[in-house]
Amino acid sequence: MTGELATRWAGSVVPSWIYRWLLPVGWAVAIVVSMVAGDEQPCSVADPAFCGPDRLFSVVMVVCLAAVVLLWWQPIAAAAAGVLFVVFELQFDDLAEAQVVWTIYGAACAALLYWMLTARQKQRSLALRAQRRQVQVPAAASVGVTARLLVAGALVLAGVAVLLLMRWQDGREAEHLQRAVEQTAVVKAHGEEDDLILELPDGSTHTVTMYDDYEVGAQIPVFVDPADRDWVRPLAEPADYSHWITVAGGACLVAGLFVLQDARLRRARPRRAWLAQGLPVWIEPDTSSAFALYSADGAVLLGFAYLELDDEDADLELLEAFDVLGDEEVPPKYRDELLARLQQYRGEALLVGDLAERAWPTILIGAHVLRPARPFRTPRQLPWQRETAEGVDGSPRVQDLPPAPEIEPATDLPVLPWEAPLEPRYWWAKPALVALMAGLPVAAGLFALWDDWYVAIGIVLFGTELIHLAAVPVFFRVTATATQLWVRNGWVEQLLPWHSVTAVDIDADRLNIETDDDWHVLKGVSTDQMKRVAAVFEALRLRAVATAEKQRRRPAPALWLEIGFLVIGGLTLAVVRFA
Numbered sequence: 001m002t003g004e005l006a007t008r009w010a011g012s013v014v015p016s017w018i019y020r021w022l023l024p025v026g027w028a029v030a031i032v033v034s035m036v037a038g039d040e041q042p043c044s045v046a047d048p049a050f051c052g053p054d055r056l057f058s059v060v061m062v063v064c065l066a067a068v069v070l071l072w073w074q075p076i077a078a079a080a081a082g083v084l085f086v087v088f089e090l091q092f093d094d095l096a097e098a099q100v101v102w103t104i105y106g107a108a109c110a111a112l113l114y115w116m117l118t119a120r121q122k123q124r125s126l127a128l129r130a131q132r133r134q135v136q137v138p139a140a141a142s143v144g145v146t147a148r149l150l151v152a153g154a155l156v157l158a159g160v161a162v163l164l165l166m167r168w169q170d171g172r173e174a175e176h177l178q179r180a181v182e183q184t185a186v187v188k189a190h191g192e193e194d195d196l197i198l199e200l201p202d203g204s205t206h207t208v209t210m211y212d213d214y215e216v217g218a219q220i221p222v223f224v225d226p227a228d229r230d231w232v233r234p235l236a237e238p239a240d241y242s243h244w245i246t247v248a249g250g251a252c253l254v255a256g257l258f259v260l261q262d263a264r265l266r267r268a269r270p271r272r273a274w275l276a277q278g279l280p281v282w283i284e285p286d287t288s289s290a291f292a293l294y295s296a297d298g299a300v301l302l303g304f305a306y307l308e309l310d311d312e313d314a315d316l317e318l319l320e321a322f323d324v325l326g327d328e329e330v331p332p333k334y335r336d337e338l339l340a341r342l343q344q345y346r347g348e349a350l351l352v353g354d355l356a357e358r359a360w361p362t363i364l365i366g367a368h369v370l371r372p373a374r375p376f377r378t379p380r381q382l383p384w385q386r387e388t389a390e391g392v393d394g395s396p397r398v399q400d401l402p403p404a405p406e407i408e409p410a411t412d413l414p415v416l417p418w419e420a421p422l423e424p425r426y427w428w429a430k431p432a433l434v435a436l437m438a439g440l441p442v443a444a445g446l447f448a449l450w451d452d453w454y455v456a457i458g459i460v461l462f463g464t465e466l467i468h469l470a471a472v473p474v475f476f477r478v479t480a481t482a483t484q485l486w487v488r489n490g491w492v493e494q495l496l497p498w499h500s501v502t503a504v505d506i507d508a509d510r511l512n513i514e515t516d517d518d519w520h521v522l523k524g525v526s527t528d529q530m531k532r533v534a535a536v537f538e539a540l541r542l543r544a545v546a547t548a549e550k551q552r553r554r555p556a557p558a559l560w561l562e563i564g565f566l567v568i569g570g571l572t573l574a575v576v577r578f579a
Contacts, residue, residue, distance in 0.1 A: 001127065001130040001281060002130070002295060003295050003299040003300055005130055006294075006295030006300035007300055008126055009127065009302065010301070012123055013123075013378045013379075013381070014116050015383075016378075017381055017382045019075040019078070023071055023078075023079075023108065024071055026105050026108060027082075028068075030098075030102050030105045034097075042212045043211055043236035044236055045221055045235045045236045048238050049238075051211055051237045051238070052238040052240060053238065057092075058243060058245035059249060060092070061246045062249035062250050063085045066078060066250070067079075067082035067109065075116065076358075079110070079116065080109075081109075082110075083106050083109050083110050085102070086102050086103060086105065087106075120356045120358075123355065127279060127356070130279055130280075132277035132278055132280075133277070133280065134276070134278070135276055135364060136274075136275055136276075137273060137274055137352055137362060137369065139270070139271050140270060140310060140371055141310040146265065148261055148262040149259070151255075151258055152256075153255075155252065155254055155255035155258070156252060159248035159255070160248070162244045162248045166244035166248075173239045177223065177233075179226060179228075180223035180231075180233070181223070181224055181226060182224075182235065183224050184221055185198035185200050185220050185221075186199045186217065187217060187219075188205055189216060195207050195208065196210055198220065198232065204229065212236075220236075221235040222234050223235060265372070265373070268361075269362075269372075276352045276353075278350030278351060279352075280351075281294060281348075281351045281363075282294040282347070282348060282349070283305075283345070283347070284389075285322065285346060286304060286390060289306075289322040289323075290306045291307050291363065291370070292389035293305055293351070296348070301379060301389055303379060304377055304389070305370075308371050308373045309371070318342075318345070320338060321338040321339065321342045322342075344366070345365055345368060349365035350363070350364045350365075357378050358376065358377070359375065360372040361376055383469055384469075384472055384473075384523075407506070407531075407535060409535060410535035410539045416480065417479050417480065417481045418536070419479050420536075421533070424526075425473055429474050433474055436463065436466055436470055440460070440467075441565070441569050442572075443459050444459040444573060445573070445576055447459065448572070448576040448577065453573075456573060457573070464566055468562055472489065472490055472558055473524070475557045476524055478524075478533075482498075482540070482543075484497045484549070487520065488556050489524075490558060491558060492553045492554065493553065493554050493556045494551070494552075495552040495553070495554075496515060496551055497551065498543075499547060500550075500551055501514065501541045501544070502514050502515060504537045504538045505534075506531065509523065510523045511525050511530060511533060513537070
């Protein structure tokens with residue numbers, strides 16, 4: 001795969017921060033809104049089922065929890081669960097506020113699901129366009145019983161056990177109810193947390209936990225078992241053990257996903273030799289105990305593959321060598337010996353199978369065949385950075401590749417001062433920042449008015465981070481003048497005199513500026529204009545005249561914006577608290 005095609009392939013990857021950070025926040029917001037807007041109708045003696053067991057709700061909660069728990073592990077399954085839960089929500093929940101927020105969340109899950117599926121299809125399509133080589137793949141060794149199957153079996157047994165426990169608890173409750181007589185208890189006092197101390201007609205007291213709040217002296221109808229004086233049950237609040245259904249359903253769901261992964265593992269390791277088309281790539285062991293996969297020219301990081309050897313002894317040596325990478329107490333001679341073993345799995349290789357997010361490709365390098373142990377994953381992404389790989393020697397892997405050409409200075413300089421072209425921002429970046437600045441303090445004030453101070457304070461504190469994430473790309477600038485380079489990023493603006501810059505370098509999708517005593521990495525410069533920007537910077541560097549001006553730093557607008565948000569949020573809470 002060439003560098004140009006690999007760049008397009010990498011550009012099709014769905015940024016992981018969307019499903020690993022943004023969607024969980026949306027799920028949490030929807031849960032909070034549902035709880036705040038929840039029906040506060042008290043439990044009823046006339047209709048005990050209102051606060052009694054709801055097994056359908058317990059089943060639906062499996063889907064609801066799967067929509068957030070699986071986002072870090074199986075994002076496609078999580079997005080599908082989110083869409084399914086919204087269907088249940090609209091069907092069974094009459095609260096308008098909850099329906100609105102969950103509909104928004106479901107729409108986000110549906111959009112993410114469509115994006116991820118189309119992205120995987122695009123990745124496969126791009127990989128098929130690359131030139132391949134025919135290769136003979138030997139038969140894989142027997143897989144046997146894997147840890148996934150053992151864990152899945154344990155989870156199924158745990159699910160059955162909790163269902164049996166629920167059945168036993170329901171049976172014991174039914175026996176108590178058969179013997180129970182109705183009495184009227186009086187609230188004697190409030191215990192710890194939400195406990196109530198009830199006094200029965202015979203003068204005995206019992207501590208119970210109830211959903212509703214009662215004043216001291218209130219009368220509450222209860223069931224009492226004459227054969228077991230320790231058993232007391234309010235008529236309006238029957239015992240509810242249906243939460244075990246959620247536990248059992250969650251265990252069985254995870255077990256099913258483990259079994260599905262095990263089936264894909266076995267499918268990726270057929271026990272027969274076959275002819276396949278191999279895609280040329282560059283691989284090398286990474287400090288993450290995986291293998292970093294690059295384009296054939298080593299310029300573009302495609303992702304990380306977790307691979308194993310068919311030979312158990314050789315595979316154990318490989319794992320041992322990986323473990324050495326993070327152990328500083330290993331003797332240097334032994335460390336060098338193990339690292340030398342890793343070097344034989346480093347270089348040009350052939351990838352057999354799909355090249356897409358969560359695929360199970362096989363890698364052939366020399367006489368070695370590396371089989372997939374876990375799904376292939378692309379680099380994790382945050383709005384301000386993208387995961388990189390680090391070679392087993394602790395330095396970037398490009399040292400064995402042909403040296404990159406030196407930056408040629410530009411002969412036609414633009415009109416100064418000149419703003420370097422940046423990657424296009426989303427059109428909604430500024431409106432989103434304005435909406436956050438205006439909406440979050442209002443939300444914090446509303447929750448404070450509702451006496452939900454933990455939520456209000458959380459909105460102010462967590463909102464500061466959201467403001468930072470939204471403000472950094474909006475205010476990011478790289479400006480060149482005749483005397484200095486001005487970089488505004490994050491909380492600071494850096495002013496770098498050209499006479500202090502010693503080198504300008506291009507590294508994949510970033511521009512590196514080396515000064516007398518530091519490195520400055522510029523991420524966000526337009527990829528297709530990277531060479532032009534580097535050439536202009538190199539020309540300005542070479543033309544610079546030594547002056548007494550030094551490198552400086554000063555606060556950036558993003559910092560002032562966050563401080564202003566904290567002040568506004570704090571004042572809003574203070575006004576609500578003391579008004």
